[in-house]
Amino acid sequence: MKVTALSENLKKTLGIVSRGISSRPQLPVLSGVLLKASSEGLDMVTTDLEISFWAKTGAKVVEEGEVVVPARLFSDLVASLPPGPVELETEKNKLILKTKQTRIR
Numbered sequence: 001m002k003v004t005a006l007s008e009n010l011k012k013t014l015g016i017v018s019r020g021i022s023s024r025p026q027l028p029v030l031s032g033v034l035l036k037a038s039s040e041g042l043d044m045v046t047t048d049l050e051i052s053f054w055a056k057t058g059a060k061v062v063e064e065g066e067v068v069v070p071a072r073l074f075s076d077l078v079a080s081l082p083p084g085p086v087e088l089e090t091e092k093n094k095l096i097l098k099t100k101q102t103r104i105r
Contacts (some may be wrong), residue, residue, distance in 0.1 A: 001065025001090040003037045005057055007099070013044050013057040014075050020046030020053035021071045033074060035088065035095075036066040042088075046071060069095050070080040077104060 017033060025031045025048065034045040042059040045052065065092050077097060078086075087098040097104045 001035070001037045001067060001088065002063040003042050003059040003061050003089075004085050004087045005042055006084065007078060007086045008083055009057045009059075009083075010078045011049075013042075013055045014071075014078055015048035016055040017044045017053040018071060018075055020048060020051060022048040029068060031071060032068040033071040034066060034068050036062045037064050037088075039064065053066060065090055067093070067095055088093045 014033070021033075022030060028068060030048060032046075034043075036043040036045065037059065040056070041063060042057050043054060043063065044057070045054045047053070074095075081099060081102070086097075089096045089098070094105055
């Protein structure tokens with residue numbers, strides 16, 4: 001997966017889907033957010049097995065793919081980013097987040 005999106009759009013979309021994260025999930029995967037890049041943009045999905053939240057944000061998708069990342073950590077990282085483009089790329093089941101000034105694995 002390789003996409004570029006504005007940090008402002010990521011923050012807004014995460015704000016929507018983070019409502020689907022339980023404070024005490026029954027399964028570890030339920031504390032994550034699914035990032036799914038397709039030709040239509042970047043989808044984010046969360047669930048607690050009763051309710052699911054899904055939101056799409058505009059993004060330039062270079063390579064399609066998907067990954068589940070810890071929602072709280074990802075949300076905190078995105079919240080700390082300055083306005084502007086952010087590149088999200090998966091490499092061997094790891095997410096790499098890049099801005100002009102930062103590279104986070």
